[in-house]
Amino acid sequence: MAETLAQGAASRDGFPPDAGEDPRRPRVETIKGKRSFRRLLRELGLYLLPVIALFVVWKLAILIFDIQRFLLPQPEDVLATLWESRQLLMEESWVTFQESLWGFLLAVGVAIPVAILLTFSALAARTIYPVLVISQVVPKVAIAPLLVVWMGFGMTPKILLAFLVAFFPIVVNTATGLNDLEPKMIYLARSMGASTWQTFTRFRLPSSLPVFFAGLKVGVTFAVIGALVGEFVGAGKGLGHLTVIAMGSLNTELVFASIVVMAAIGVAMYVAIELLERLLVPWSRSRRLEQMGA
Amino acid sequence: MGQSTSEALEAKAPEPFIRVTDLSKSYRAKSTITHALDKTSFTFRRGEFLSVVGPSGCGKSTLLMLISGLTQPTTGAVEIEGERVKSPISDVGIVFQEDLLAEWKHTIDNITMQGAFRKIPKDRLRRRAVELLDMVGLSEFADVYPHELSGGMRQRASICRAIVHEPPLLLMDEPFGALDAMTRDQMALDIQTLLEGLGTTVLFITHSISEAVLLSDRVLVFGPPPGRIVDELVVDLPRPRHLSVRETPEFAAITGRIRSRLEDMGVIRDRAETRPGALYSTAGGQ
Ligand SMILES: Nc1ncnc2c1ncn2[C@@H]1O[C@H](COP(=O)(O)OP(=O)(O)OP(=O)(O)O)[C@@H](O)[C@H]1O
Ligand SMILES: [Mg+2]
Numbered sequence: 148m149a150e151t152l153a154q155g156a157a158s159r160d161g162f163p164p165d166a167g168e169d170p171r172r173p174r175v176e177t178i179k180g181k182r183s184f185r186r187l188l189r190e191l192g193l194y195l196l197p198v199i200a201l202f203v204v205w206k207l208a209i210l211i212f213d214i215q216r217f218l219l220p221q222p223e224d225v226l227a228t229l230w231e232s233r234q235l236l237m238e239e240s241w242v243t244f245q246e247s248l249w250g251f252l253l254a255v256g257v258a259i260p261v262a263i264l265l266t267f268s269a270l271a272a273r274t275i276y277p278v279l280v281i282s283q284v285v286p287k288v289a290i291a292p293l294l295v296v297w298m299g300f301g302m303t304p305k306i307l308l309a310f311l312v313a314f315f316p317i318v319v320n321t322a323t324g325l326n327d328l329e330p331k332m333i334y335l336a337r338s339m340g341a342s343t344w345q346t347f348t349r350f351r352l353p354s355s356l357p358v359f360f361a362g363l364k365v366g367v368t369f370a371v372i373g374a375l376v377g378e379f380v381g382a383g384k385g386l387g388h389l390t391v392i393a394m395g396s397l398n399t400e401l402v403f404a405s406i407v408v409m410a411a412i413g414v415a416m417y418v419a420i421e422l423l424e425r426l427l428v429p430w431s432r433s434r435r436l437e438q439m440g441a
Numbered sequence: 442m443g444q445s446t447s448e449a450l451e452a453k454a455p456e457p458f459i460r461v462t463d464l465s466k467s468y469r470a471k472s473t474i475t476h477a478l479d480k481t482s483f484t485f486r487r488g489e490f491l492s493v494v495g496p497s498g499c500g501k502s503t504l505l506m507l508i509s510g511l512t513q514p515t516t517g518a519v520e521i522e523g524e525r526v527k528s529p530i531s532d533v534g535i536v537f538q539e540d541l542l543a544e545w546k547h548t549i550d551n552i553t554m555q556g557a558f559r560k561i562p563k564d565r566l567r568r569r570a571v572e573l574l575d576m577v578g579l580s581e582f583a584d585v586y587p588h589e590l591s592g593g594m595r596q597r598a599s600i601c602r603a604i605v606h607e608p609p610l611l612l613m614d615e616p617f618g619a620l621d622a623m624t625r626d627q628m629a630l631d632i633q634t635l636l637e638g639l640g641t642t643v644l645f646i647t648h649s650i651s652e653a654v655l656l657s658d659r660v661l662v663f664g665p666p667p668g669r670i671v672d673e674l675v676v677d678l679p680r681p682r683h684l685s686v687r688e689t690p691e692f693a694a695i696t697g698r699i700r701s702r703l704e705d706m707g708v709i710r711d712r713a714e715t716r717p718g719a720l721y722s723t724a725g726g727q
Contacts, residue, residue, distance in 0.1 A: 334511045335541045340531035340558040349557070353545040430545050430586040 220400045228400040229407060235389070240408050242385040243374055246302050247412065250309020251370035254317050255363065257310075262321035266351075283315040288376055295381040305377030305385070312373035313366040320362020324355030357431040360424040367420050371413045386412075456523070457484035458642055459508065459610075464517035466503050476667035477503040480517065483661060483670060485642055487609075492645045492653035494699065495663025496708040501646045502538055504668065505612050508644065509533055521610075531559070534603035536613040540595040542587040542602075549574065549583040552602045561606055573601040577631060592619040597628070604635060611636070611643045617652065626684055629655055633681060650699045651687055654678075662699055664706045672702045 205222050208214065220228075229236065264271045287308055294304035328351050336346040378387025386405045393401035424431065466478040478500035485491055493501050506512040508519050510526040519526040534555070542551050549570055556566040574580050577597040579590075587595055596619050603611060617625045629652055636643065647653050653660045654676055662672040674695055678686055686692050703709045 329539070329541065331537060331539060332541055332543075334506070334529075335535070335537065337511060337529040338509055338531065338533055338535045339555055342558075345558055349554075350543070353543070356545070428545070430588065 217397045217399050220403060224400050225403040225407065228404040232401060232404060236386075236404060236408050239384060239386045239389045239405070240412055242302070243371070243378065243387065243409070244412050246305040246374035246377070246385065247309050247367075247371040247416065249302075250306045250373055251313050251367050251416070253306065253310045254313035254366055254370065258314055258318035258321050258362075258366075262318050262325055265318075265322045266325040279315060279318060282311070287312050287373060288380075291376050291380040295377070300381055300383050305374045305382065308377040309370040309373035312376075313370040316369060317362045317366040320365070321355065321359050324358030324362070325351055327358055328354045356424075356428045360420065360428060360431070363420050363424075364417055367416045368413050371409065371416065375409060458487040458489075458522060459485040460520045460523075461508070462518050462520070464504070464507060464519065465515045466500065466507060466512070467515045478507070478514075479667040479669050481668060481670055482517075483673070485644070487642055488640045490643045490645065490656055490658045492647060492657040492660045493663060494647055494650055494653045494660060494703075495668065496665055496703070497648070499663045499666045500668030501663060502614050505535070505614050505644065505646060509535055509612055530610075532608060533610045533612060534606065534608040536596075536600050536603045536611075536616040538614040538618065540587075540592075540599040540619075542590075542595055542598060544587055547584050547586060548579060548590065548598050551587065551598060552605050555602050555605050559606060566605060569607075570601065570605050573605060573635070574598075576635060577601060577628075593621065593624050596620060600628070600632075600635075604641075607639055607641075609640075609642060611641050613643065614646045615648065616645075617647070617649075625649075625652070630684065632656065650696050650703075651692075654692060654695050654699070655682055655684075655687060660695075660699065662702050665708055671706055672699065674698065 202222050205219075209219060209221065261275065265275060266272075290311075291304070291308055294307055298304040298307070332350055332354070333346060336350050341349060374385070375387040378385035379391060382388040386409050390402055390405050393399075393405065461484070462482050464478060464481045465476070468475040468477055481500075481504065493504065495501055503512070507514050508526070510519070510529045513527075521530065542548075543554065546554060549567070552570040552573065553563070553566045556563070571580075571583065574583050577600070579594060579597060579601075582590060582594060582598075587598070590598065596616060600613075600616055603613070617628050620628060633656065645653065645656060657676050660674045660676060661670050662674070663669065664671040676695055678689075678691060700709065
């Protein structure tokens with residue numbers, strides 16, 4: 148038995164049989180069926196737990212403080228409204244979703260070249276950064292009415308608002324990501340004969356992805372908020388508009404139902420980005436942390 | 442010091458592969474200037490294995506950066522085959538002090554990346570990479586991301602990356618620094634095997650006197666910063682060298698001489714001879 152083992156090692160490694168196993172070679176086994184069904188259930192439970200807790204607290208609050216129905220509806224009534232008004236909610240959320248998405252994509256599209264400019268030109272960094280910071284601290288809610296007055300009740304001012312709030316976190320994270328490359332990696336790239344352009348595309352760009360995606364995740368949720376702010380201020384369509392109408396007629400069930408849908412849009416877009424990240428950046432830090440916990 | 446050995450070598454090889462002349466490097470910060478390297482001169486023969494030992498901060502990494510053309514000297518020059526190095530050279534493999542693996546590439550792709558900009562046939566490069574990974578015991582880890590490797594494994598991968606394209610010049614900056622003593626010994630042996638018959642010229646920077654002597658044809662000893670060569674020794678022990686060579690009196694004579702040179706320079710102190718109180722007042726002096 149021992150003999151056949153030794154021979155096996157010899158044929159694999161080309162080491163003489165008496166050299167035995169290479170001590171530097173750690174044992175690696177493949178685990179089959181790693182993600183078990185139970186594990187999946189446990190994870191699902193972890194997601195559902197806070198929702199159930201919220202439900203309970205909600206019901207208890209109504210019971211204990213005897214809250215009027217038009218102030219705070221029963222959670223099951225909200226669920227019922229979600230179902231009954233699904234047609235309406237779908238239509239309105241489609242508008243909100245589109246506004247958020249276009250605003251977000253516009254933000255990404257502008258943020259990437261600006262971030263590259265910030266990374267490569269000290270002069271650009273000095274002139275652009277103050278503008279960025281000022282544009283960030285100006286409250287978007289305050290300029291929302293102006294935009295509506297200028298651009299009307301259509302989608303344009305909402306897309307612009309979504310863009311304005313999503314832009315800052317994305318541009319800052321993209322610029323940070325592009326600076327994330329270990330400076331000595333540039334030396335390595337140089338010694339390998341890489342040109343400046345190749346150093347950028349093959350080293351700086353890939354190394355920026357984890358932080359870039361962190362920015363996208365913040366940006367995408369901001370974009371939804373931006374679009375909604377626009378709709379609250381003045382619109383003929385969208386979930387924000389629906390909320391204002393429902394509030395006017397004290398239809399709190401519908402208000403709550405549309406709030407739930409708003410949150411769902413944000414979550415869905417966030418999850419989409421996260422899936423994209425898992426696909427494009429399988430080596431990212433957050434994945435590494437996950438592995439450590441496993 | 443060392444003059445005679447230097448002359449003897451030049452008599453044998455009149456045209457050195459690399460010539461370093463009066464090389465100095467100072468780093469400028471806001472209000473301070475750090476003299477990292479001070480008027481250093483020496484030559485390399487083609488195919489020579491040259492080690493540099495010296496205390497921390499004496500400019501060893503700086504020397505490597507200057508020879509590879511990645512930084513430019515304050516004064517002096519580096520010449521490779523008679524031509525002055527003015528920009529990064531690419532006919533070289535470098536093992537940096539940090540492993541510098543690309544986190545976004547599998548181990549094997551980190552190694553073959555070396556050839557990406559050099560127009561080396563992909564399949565040939567890959568075959569060689571597989572071979573090297575096997576030699577350093579990383580076959581099972583060819584297709585994982587670097588964050589799954591231990592510190593020592595990462596360093597081994599970075600050594601493979603530096604030699605996969607069989608460069609005529611190999612520069613290594615404390616390549617075994619993150620390894621335990623046993624793996625270090627193994628790597629010292631492996632390096633000899635990996636380079637066998639390739640005729641590679643090697644500059645090997647290390648903190649370990651015995652490692653330098655074990656591997657080298659010649660050892661340059663640097664004094665405390667700013668870096669200057671304080672001694673130069675030819676190691677004419679027969680090759681191939683096994684670990685047992687370290688127990689021979691010839692080996693001990695060479696390491697002993699290097700150690701005493703460093704002691705003379707105050708780089709190594711025998712703490713037992715120092716009063717406990719004096720220890721702290723002098724420790725910062727170097
Ligand atoms: N990029 C830099 N900017 C400023 N100072 C530097 C720079 N690189 C090195 N130095 C300084 O130059 C001196 C020599 O540094 P170097 O890295 O060459 O030392 P070393 O011999 O490699 O040390 P170690 O053995 O610890 O790696 C040090 O005092 C260091 O602070
Ligand atoms: Mg160093």
